[in-house]
Amino acid sequence: MQHLLDHARSFAAAQSSRRGTFLADLTASFVVFLVAVPLCVGVAVASGVPAELGLITGIVGGLVTGFLPGSSLQVSGPAAGLTVLVYQAVQQFGISVLGVLVLATGLLQLLMGALRLGRLFRAISVSVVEGMLAGIGLVLIAGQLYSMAGLSAPSQSLAKIAGLPGMLVDTWGSGTALTSFALGLGTIVVLVLWKKMPQRLRIVPAPLAAVGLAVIAGALLGPSVDKVEVHGLLDSIQPPGLSDFSRLAELGVIGTVLAFALIASAESLFSAAAVDRLHDGPRTRYNQELMAQGAGNAVCGVLGALPLTAVIVRSAANVHAGARTKASRIMHGAWLLLFAALVPAALGLIPVAALAGVLVHAGFKLIPLAEIRRLWRTHRGEALVLVATALAIVSVGMFEGVLVGLALSVVKTAWDTSRVHLDVIDNGCDPIVARLSGSATFLRLPKLLDQLEALPQDRPVEVDLSGLHHLDHACRTSLENWAARHSAESVQPVRFAREP
Known part of the structure; x- marks a missing residue:
């Protein structure tokens, strides 16, 4: 009889533990969903593609990548770190080729994972990766400041930065541009100050609060503020055609695929290392995580959507919200699917300036100012590699800038070891x-x-x-x-x- 009672108590405890885990994952999934919606839409708009494609990538990140083994708690979706490169690719090759680029990126990641190359990405100098993100952040900020004002940005990165004073003058002289810019600026202010709000308000994620307030302001301002164009979920899916695959023979396309694969893989695996420091659960298996990212990008490519990476903002929100298993990220993908399928018209209420403000804020967070100051005091050579990589990306281009950073890192290492x-x-x-x-x-x-x-x-x-x-x-x-x-x-x- 005692044995039966002990068995019953053990079963009840296990049931209670499973129920607690499910509730924790359910709560966390909803928090991540609320964080993901404005980021998915903002990255898509900034990339020059329909807003729904950002949601599709987020859905694939949850339902496909989230289901596969690798890292249990990090969340994948469209990332600000690839926005500049995707925009350049869409402008150069056309949106119909985007699916080919992303599909090839996913297949390359699958191959690298199968060859057990995932851990090699951990050997890439942190200064190069942070310099890459800093360069992306600078270009992203420069481009989105024009979007905040509703103005067209120059195509070249240096021209964007050089044209900022003129853009501000043009904005000041136009009532419509000034209103739009003020709305974007207000979004940034909310994002920065939201952490100082009372605890009961901070239950709402900062990006959702900022965009929600911007939606209210946009409704009050009326048609003078540009809103996101709504195309419909199914209408936005653009699978690549057979003729698009012939572009893979072009040198520029091959370079873009390599840049996608390098940046997406490095960002995902560095994010995994950061997320592992936030929780006590299972550690990331890097080769499997690289294959999971590759599978997600392959699916995104077939659907003609944006490339995905692991995103530290969503991943940290997932951990801090109490997630315990990968069920939270899978459910977040399901919430995104329901949102995109049932209430797509809600996207048409979001001001473009607000999304630009979200991405300007994200761009600033990509620039590791504190890390640059620390490196300058302790490892000046690493600080120079970081800054040089960022400046090369701004002045030359993404792929070339990363190569410059890698070359400088190798030269620095050779110099340091040659004593x-x-x-x-x-x-x-x-x-x-x-x-x-x-x-x-x-x-x-x-x-x-x-x-x-x-x-x-x-x-x-x-x-x-x-x-x-x-x-x-x-x-x-x-x-x-x-x-x-x-x-x-x-x-x-x-x-x-x-x-x-």
Whole structure:
């Protein structure tokens, strides 16, 4: 009898635990849904595609990527980090090719995950990734400031930034533009100050509150404020045609796919590492997470939607709302589907300026000002890599800027690890011993040769190489050339001893 009672109590406790987990996940899913709606719509509008495509990507992020193994609590959807690149791709290749780009990105991610390359993304310098996001943030801010005023932005990133003073002058001289800009500015103010509101108000996520207040203001202002165009969920789906796949042979398309895959994968896996620090649950399995992201992007590509990545804003909201399992992110996708299917007309009430304000705020959050200050104090070289990557993205382009950052990171690492020290031992009798230690590479050759050429010419020299960890070909050749010159000029031999 006691055994039956214990079994009953255990069963009741398990049922209660499962019920508590479900309720926690249900609550968290609704919070993430409320955060996701304005972000999905805003990223789509800023990318130059119908607003519904952003919701479709969010739905796929919940129902497809959210269902697959990898990271249990991070949430995927359209991300501000890819907005600039997607906009450029749509303008260059057309919206019909977007599905091909995203599908190819997803297949490439699946391949990388299958080859177990997920962990390699953790080897990418954090400074390069943060510089990439900072550059994206700068371009995003510059472009969306024009959208806040309802004005057209220049196509080039530098032109956008250079044209900001003129844009502000034009805005000040136009009542319609000034009204629109003030609405976007008010949205940013709400986003910034919402965390200072009373606790009972902060139950509503800041993006939803900011956009909700903007909807009310837009209704009061009437037709003078541009609203989001509504196309309908099914009408917005644009699967790529067979002719679109022929564009994959173009070099520009291949470069865009590589940029999509690199940025989306790096952002997702860095987000996973950050989310893992927020909870005590299962850790991310990086190769499986990369494949989950790839599967989601493949589906998004088939539907002609935006590319998806893991999004730290939604993921953090999910964790802080008390989510315990991946059921929360799956249910958030279901809420997005119901919203897009049942109340699509609600999108037509949202002012474009408000969404631009949300993305300006998101752009500022992509710029790691505190991290730049910290790196400048402790690792100045890393700070320079970060800033150089961001500036290269702004001035040259996304893909080229990332390559510049990676190249600078490699050069910096080579410089830091190429440390060679020369100790001269002169006991007053022949020979002089020049003992080298560390790693002798071409990067340190000028200083090393200066030190060797300063040795006395009238004495034989023994070069001790036993302390070297590495001696590259350029350095060995230069040492041999110096030894030959020294021996010829002083008629005193140079001898190499104990090579590594």
